[in-house]
Amino acid sequence: MLELSSDWYWEQDENCLFTQATGTSTEQMGVITQQYVGTARWDHGGIPVGDDGSWDKHKAVLKARQPFANFIFKRPNPEGGWSYISVTGKPVFDEQERFQGYRGTARDITEQKRAEEALRQSEARFRSLTRLSSDLYWEQDDHYRFTSFAGTGSERVTNVRGFNFVGKKHWELDYLNMSAVEWSAHMAILDARQPFHDLELCRLDESGKKIWIGVSGEPMFDETGVFKGYRGVGKDISARKQAEERIQYLAHHDGLTALPNRTLFSELLSLAIRQSKRYGHKFAVLFIDLDRFKLINDTLGHDAGDVLLREVSRRLTETLRSSDVMARLGGDEFVVMVHEVGAPQQVEAVARKIMAAVIKPITIQGQECRVTASIGISMYPADADDEQSLMKNADTAMYCAKEEGKNTFRFYTGGMSAHSFERLAMESSLRRAFEREEFHLHYQAKLNRKSGAITGVEVLLRWSHPELGLVSPTQFIPIMEESGLIVPVGRWALGTACAQNVAWQRLGLPPVTVAVNLSARQFFDQNLLQDIADALEESGLAPELLEFELTETMVMKNAERAATVLAAMKKLGVRLTIDDFGIGFASLANLKRFSVDTMKVDRSFIRDLSQDSEDRAITQAIVTMGKSLQLNVVVEGVETEEQMTFLQSGACDEMQGFYFSHPIESDQFAELLRRNAASQLTAISSGRA
Ligand code: C2E
Ligand code: CA
Ligand code: CA
Numbered sequence: 001m002l003e004l005s006s007d008w009y010w011e012q013d014e015n016c017l018f019t020q021a022t023g024t025s026t027e028q029m030g031v032i033t034q035q036y037v038g039t040a041r042w043d044h045g046g047i048p049v050g051d052d053g054s055w056d057k058h059k060a061v062l063k064a065r066q067p068f069a070n071f072i073f074k075r076p077n078p079e080g081g082w083s084y085i086s087v088t089g090k091p092v093f094d095e096q097e098r099f100q101g102y103r104g105t106a107r108d109i110t111e112q113k114r115a116e117e118a119l120r121q122s123e124a125r126f127r128s129l130t131r132l133s134s135d136l137y138w139e140q141d142d143h144y145r146f147t148s149f150a151g152t153g154s155e156r157v158t159n160v161r162g163f164n165f166v167g168k169k170h171w172e173l174d175y176l177n178m179s180a181v182e183w184s185a186h187m188a189i190l191d192a193r194q195p196f197h198d199l200e201l202c203r204l205d206e207s208g209k210k211i212w213i214g215v216s217g218e219p220m221f222d223e224t225g226v227f228k229g230y231r232g233v234g235k236d237i238s239a240r241k242q243a244e245e246r247i248q249y250l251a252h253h254d255g256l257t258a259l260p261n262r263t264l265f266s267e268l269l270s271l272a273i274r275q276s277k278r279y280g281h282k283f284a285v286l287f288i289d290l291d292r293f294k295l296i297n298d299t300l301g302h303d304a305g306d307v308l309l310r311e312v313s314r315r316l317t318e319t320l321r322s323s324d325v326m327a328r329l330g331g332d333e334f335v336v337m338v339h340e341v342g343a344p345q346q347v348e349a350v351a352r353k354i355m356a357a358v359i360k361p362i363t364i365q366g367q368e369c370r371v372t373a374s375i376g377i378s379m380y381p382a383d384a385d386d387e388q389s390l391m392k393n394a395d396t397a398m399y400c401a402k403e404e405g406k407n408t409f410r411f412y413t414g415g416m417s418a419h420s421f422e423r424l425a426m427e428s429s430l431r432r433a434f435e436r437e438e439f440h441l442h443y444q445a446k447l448n449r450k451s452g453a454i455t456g457v458e459v460l461l462r463w464s465h466p467e468l469g470l471v472s473p474t475q476f477i478p479i480m481e482e483s484g485l486i487v488p489v490g491r492w493a494l495g496t497a498c499a500q501n502v503a504w505q506r507l508g509l510p511p512v513t514v515a516v517n518l519s520a521r522q523f524f525d526q527n528l529l530q531d532i533a534d535a536l537e538e539s540g541l542a543p544e545l546l547e548f549e550l551t552e553t554m555v556m557k558n559a560e561r562a563a564t565v566l567a568a569m570k571k572l573g574v575r576l577t578i579d580d581f582g583i584g585f586a587s588l589a590n591l592k593r594f595s596v597d598t599m600k601v602d603r604s605f606i607r608d609l610s611q612d613s614e615d616r617a618i619t620q621a622i623v624t625m626g627k628s629l630q631l632n633v634v635v636e637g638v639e640t641e642e643q644m645t646f647l648q649s650g651a652c653d654e655m656q657g658f659y660f661s662h663p664i665e666s667d668q669f670a671e672l673l674r675r676n677a678a679s680q681l682t683a684i685s686s687g688r689a
Contacts, residue, residue, distance in 0.1 A: 145168060449654060
């Protein structure tokens with residue numbers, strides 16, 4: 001038995017000196033039995049484990065002739081460490097009940113001790129990690145009931161009134177963002193014993209503030225493979241969520257008036273159409289355009305214009321019912337959706353109220369101003385039953401109201417021409433403008449954030465009308481877009497831009513990328529690819545020096561076709577930029593698959609940087625997001641030193657804006673480029689670059 005067992009056997013006499021010590025392991029351990037005979041257990045440099053490390057207690061047990069079990073002491077081993085020995089013994093008496101000594105077994109438990117110690121240390125490490133980390137650690141039993149929480153993160157997340165997690169299942173707690181369907185999808189994952197990542201949960205804390213938690217977990221099994229529950233981590237992701245919500249808000253609201261913008265209005269309108277279809281409701285869409293706004297803007301300045309727009313939006317909000325939806329479409333255009341109106345008289349009353357609210361005088365910069373509104377109305381479902389036609393008809397009716405002397409309203413009628421007189425006049429003069437070569441191009445520099453070198457240039461269309469002077473592209477491009485005139489004009493702009501870029505290179509200027517804006521009509525034009533190929537060939541411009549700027553909404557209009565066109569453009573070797581990024585944010589994920597090179601952050605995001613620290617956080621979030629998608633990130637609309645300093649500390653790649661250069665004539669740009677290149681050279685030679 002002794003040979004087989006790894007234990008030792010020992011005997012001691014009445015003075016507790018060994019008389020015997022045997023066992024296989026004694027030899028293996030290099031313990032020479034003979035050395036032990038005639039010695040006591042405490043004669044070999046050992047130290048009892050536990051208590052105070054003295055042998056007194058053990059000696060007292062022996063003296064009292066008591067049996068003992070699993071008495072543990074440690075002893076120096078030949079390797080310079082400690083061996084742990086566990087001893088069990090009992091007293092021996094002869095027939096006359098006289099004490100003879102002890103006998104018993106001993107066992108080397110060093111390995112076991114080491115494993116215990118390793119476990120203890122790793123647990124201590126784990127505990128201190130969870131204590132220090134801002135995440136929280138949780139466990140659930142095999143019925144998905146919470147059994148424990150640890151980590152500082154857990155305080156904020158769990159110490160909330162009404163939220164006693166332990167013993168509860170996740171779906172028994174009041175989360176704001178989870179529907180029954182979403183929970184059952186989550187439960188299916190758990191029932192399949194799958195790990196899950198970043199489940200986002202939202203609820204309110206004691207002060208009524210939203211807390212967002214991101215939870216990940218994995219199943220636990222015992223040695224035999226039996227499912228024991230889940231464990232995982234949770235993280236307070238409120239800050240990120242808030243930034244996201246804010247971006248969503250900005251993408252859906254007008255920065256100036258805080259009213260919903262076109263994007264949100266169009267979502268709400270399509271929702272209203274769906275619901276009205278189902279319940280047979282009627283509603284009206286009112287297009288409102290201020291009549292003398294441009295005059296005020298031009299004479300008193302943009303700040304005055306802004307004050308006026310804010311005041312008008314305030315008055316309109318006051319005038320309308322809270323169930324009505326109002327949005328600012330841009331410029332001085334507003335739109336209102338009035339629900340549950342049966343008769344035109346009801347809508348008429350609303351239109352009159354709006355006109356009355358707008359016409360009240362307003363004092364700006366000490367001047368009393370008065371504006372009026374022209375309103376066009378289309379009714380669902382009488383005039384149209386889809387979003388686009390409803391908007392278009394209201395727009396057409398509004399133009400009629402303008403033509404009929406302004407400060408009035410018009411209901412849409414089938415006979416109304418989609419092209420108002422004003423528009424027709426504009427259109428025909430645009431057509432003539434192209435023939436008379438009244439269009440020319442301006443060029444605006446893009447600079448590398450770090451070096452300040454000019455790396456690119458954006459081409460912007462200009463129309464100098466013989467009487468009106470310079471007309472803004474925001475005014476005439478939508479009209480050219482509608483009539484299709486944008487296609488030939490755009491083709492001309494593209495060809496001119498490519499030729500100009502080559503001409504600059506011939507002057508010995510450093511190569512820059514030339515960026516051409518594309519509108520939807522051009523983008524979906526059959527001949528676009530041919531036009532690009534022609535422009536490249538005729539000018540001899542390297543394709544990688546040509547870039548196109550498109551907007552998200554444009555691409556999303558027909559994502560399928562857009563994907564095909566974009567792929568074909570990439571094949572030509574040109575670069576692609578998403579312009580005005582930040583509006584229509586939800587489609588971000590889609591952008592990835594279009595192999596876009598550059599993202600240009602919309603100007604609105606940096607406009608109020610100086611006043612609004614939240615805007616700073618959002619700008620940073622957008623730039624970071626772009627970088628994480630491996631995009632080249634450009635920020636446009638940089639007007640002040642303050643904005644530039646802020647951006648300089650960030651991660652964007654390029655900057656563009658009035659601060660560096662306005663859009664300028666081609667020869668002015670050549671001069672700018674020359675000076676920029678020269679200053680780059682000085683910077684390099686003086687070691688500043
Ligand atoms: P965009 O593509 O977003 O062009 C940038 C606009 O911002 C330009 O207005 C530019 O002059 C202006 N801008 C540049 N830096 C600053 C700045 O620091 N502060 C401010 N407040 N504005 C700045 P622009 O030239 O009036 O053009 C307006 C829009 O018209 C363009 O917006 C673009 O969508 C369109 N557009 C212009 N040229 C063309 C063209 O050749 N083809 C097409 N399809 N669209 C064009
Ligand atoms: Ca652009
Ligand atoms: Ca832009």
